[in-house]
Structure formats: C-alpha cells, structure tokens
Amino acid sequence: MEEHDKRFWRNMTFAQLRNRRVRVSAYGGDMILEFRLTPGIGHTLGARQYTVNGFDIGELFHEGHDGFMELTRQKAPVSIKLLPDEPEYKIIEDITGVQPGDVFVQTNGNKYPVQEITDDGHCLVLIDSNTYRIDDAAFDHALRPAPARIPDRPGLWEDKSGGLYTVWKNGQELWIIQIRESDGRWVNGPALLIGKTGENVNDSTTKDLSSKAPFRFHDGEL
Structure with missing residues (x-):
C-alpha cells in the first residue's frame, strides 16, 4: 500500500475530515479521482458510491483507536492528497x-x-x-x-453537505431540483428557476440555495 507522504489523516479526526475533498491516484497515476469524503458505516469515510468511474474505492478511512483516522486497505495501491475547500x-x-x-x-x-x-x-x-x-x-x-457558488450550467451538482441536484436548461432558462439528500436518501424536491443563461441568478433561488453553498460540479457516477 502506497500512502501519501504527509499522511494528513493521522492528524485529523472523523469530524475534521468529513466532507473534505480528496484526490486519489491509483494504478501509478493512470486513474485519478476527486471526490468529497462521505460517512459510511460507523466512523468511516470514503466515496459515496462504491464504484467511481469504474474504480472500486468504497471505504477510504476508518477511525483509529487513538481517535484519529487510519487508512483502510485498498485493493490497489493508492496515493491520497487533501484538497483545499472553496475559499470563503x-x-x-x-x-x-x-x-x-x-x-x-x-x-x-x-x-x-x-x-x-x-x-x-x-x-x-x-x-x-x-x-x-x-x-x-x-x-x-x-x-x-466570497459569493456563494451557485450551479451555472446543466449537469449534476453537490452542495456543501453532499446533497445532490440536477440542473437542466429549458430554452434559455436554467432550472435546478434536488434528487438526493446528504444522507443518501433519494428525493424529488421542488424545481427552482436559477435564471436565464448569462444573466444574474434569480433572487429567490439565491436565498433558497445560499445556505447550501458552495456547490461543486459532480463529475462522478451515481
């Protein structure tokens, strides 16, 4: 098992590492994944989905006896880098x-x-x-x-807690709807008008979404 030189997880608790973004490199750098760490069973953290872009990742960290996180053994050697949060x-x-x-x-x-x-x-x-x-x-x-980052193009987006949304265009209008809660439950939230392409975000939508910002574009599999 190859580990990142700094072993940042050994200085972080479950609460500190939860919802942080990481970059995981596998197969000598041929596979590079970026995702937000989400809770699993007990005090474990990993990818929300067990397979990300075809790579079987699942649980990445578990809580050690000293209260700090330990790296969970993977099926292939990995290198892990902690990514910075969106600047506030x-x-x-x-x-x-x-x-x-x-x-x-x-x-x-x-x-x-x-x-x-x-x-x-x-x-x-x-x-x-x-x-x-x-x-x-x-x-x-x-x-x-910093202004709260609100989805600005079609696709899947995650809020700061890991809730999942789909954004689509209807003519020149951009719409958003929540499809999954941060705990993994599938939902069918209300459709909200973000605004017209190239224009400012709708004020009422900004109010509804700002508490869940910053959003990030979700480029993994469901």
Whole structure:
C-alpha cells in the first residue's frame, strides 16, 4: 500500500475530515479521482458510491483507536492528497478597496466588521455593538466574503453537505431540483428557476440555495 507522504489523516479526526475533498491516484497515476469524503458505516469515510468511474474505492478511512483516522486497505495501491475547500473570503490588501460588509483585520490580528466608509475614505467598524473610526495605520488587510457558488450550467451538482441536484436548461432558462439528500436518501424536491443563461441568478433561488453553498460540479457516477 502506497500512502501519501504527509499522511494528513493521522492528524485529523472523523469530524475534521468529513466532507473534505480528496484526490486519489491509483494504478501509478493512470486513474485519478476527486471526490468529497462521505460517512459510511460507523466512523468511516470514503466515496459515496462504491464504484467511481469504474474504480472500486468504497471505504477510504476508518477511525483509529487513538481517535484519529487510519487508512483502510485498498485493493490497489493508492496515493491520497487533501484538497483545499472553496475559499470563503477574498483578501483585500489595499485599504482604499475596503467596502461595508468586509472584515477589517488589524496588524495585531484583531478583526472587526466594516459598517461604513466615511466621505474622506476612513473605515468605521463595529466593536462591542458600537461604531468606531479605526486608524488606517492599524490596517493589515480585509476579508470579503466570497459569493456563494451557485450551479451555472446543466449537469449534476453537490452542495456543501453532499446533497445532490440536477440542473437542466429549458430554452434559455436554467432550472435546478434536488434528487438526493446528504444522507443518501433519494428525493424529488421542488424545481427552482436559477435564471436565464448569462444573466444574474434569480433572487429567490439565491436565498433558497445560499445556505447550501458552495456547490461543486459532480463529475462522478451515481
């Protein structure tokens, strides 16, 4: 069994590794799969489906006696890499680009939500329910919440918890419907209009889907 050099799973608990994305290489790199780790029986993690693109993967990790994850023996040698999650924030390094709604990060690491930008360009931040003007010299960077990724093309999409959706076009309109819950139960959810191709997402759909974002395109088998 070939293991990734860093053996990241030995420093992660079931809760920390659950729903994280991994890249699994097998057969000397001839087969490379990317998928989100989902719970199996007990404290085990692996691919939701037992076969992914023809490769029999199933359970990938199980919880060890010390509470950290162990690599489960596979039928073929594998190499595993932990992939980063979708970024939640955009970093703003120029103070003149800060906007209300950003998070002001001071040089000492303190973080405050930006409430307003004054006419002369200074940041007013919220501290203990009160608004204060903060010194520009204390600015290190700001964080701006990244827009929630909503499905933008036909196909299968997964939400952040592993729920599965199908997206299709009807003329110029893009529609979405949930077909499977995160626990694997098949459902027939309501059809929601995302919007017209090339236009902004429908406001009501954004409200319904934003709590489940970010979505990722599902390129594996059902």
